[in-house]
Amino acid sequence: MKRIETGIDGLFVVEPEVFGDHRGWFMESWSKRKFEEIGIDCEFVQDNHSFSEKKGTLRGLHFQKGEYAQAKLVRVLRGRVYDVAVDLRKDSETFLKWYGIELSEENKKEFFIPRGFAHGFLTLTDNVEFAYKADNYYNKESEGAIIYNDERVAVDWRFTKLGIDEVIISDKDKIAPVLAELDESYFFD
Numbered sequence: 001m002k003r004i005e006t007g008i009d010g011l012f013v014v015e016p017e018v019f020g021d022h023r024g025w026f027m028e029s030w031s032k033r034k035f036e037e038i039g040i041d042c043e044f045v046q047d048n049h050s051f052s053e054k055k056g057t058l059r060g061l062h063f064q065k066g067e068y069a070q071a072k073l074v075r076v077l078r079g080r081v082y083d084v085a086v087d088l089r090k091d092s093e094t095f096l097k098w099y100g101i102e103l104s105e106e107n108k109k110e111f112f113i114p115r116g117f118a119h120g121f122l123t124l125t126d127n128v129e130f131a132y133k134a135d136n137y138y139n140k141e142s143e144g145a146i147i148y149n150d151e152r153v154a155v156d157w158r159f160t161k162l163g164i165d166e167v168i169i170s171d172k173d174k175i176a177p178v179l180a181e182l183d184e185s186y187f188f189d
Helices: 032-037
Strands: 002-005 012-017 018-021 024-027 048-053 057-064 072-078 080-087 100-103 111-115 117-125 128-135 143-145
Touching: 002 100, 048 057, 057 080, 072 080, 072 117, 080 111, 080 128, 100 111
Parallel strands: none
Antiparallel strands: 002 012, 012 111, 018 024, 048 128, 057 117, 057 143, 072 111, 072 128, 080 100, 080 117
16 A cells, blocks of 8 residues: 655545456455555545446535534546545635545555545546545535536536536535635634
């Protein structure tokens, strides 16, 4: 198992060992002991699994506030996504910086997103299955979001480069606020 740094403290990519032969392949997607060795010391309490039918589906940028903040370990089971995390830790040297990576069923990479980040992804294929572990339970009253195209954050979603002509967004994500509309309680200490 290999930890790949992103340049943002606590945010990193995990490249698992994949063992294959003529029958297929095997990998450990989670091993508490091995993940602790590379710096993930979370007690994951919830697994989530989503399906996106169409290429160009954008989900995010989402986070949980306050005591319900979540660290996540995300991966793609089927298809490909461009996955993005934005640092919302107000005392961080990388406050409002973002990092994006392609995750796919082929590369089998996992992305560790600590508490204090907004998260979202763009599907690059049809029929994407996305899974993640969270170290805290979901709480509807604590959910937060930032509009995906906030100018201050300026995520480069690479729509044109990735062959995305039309972006599919939920009604809820279309009306997510810009950073300027959020009060201090939305940012993490």
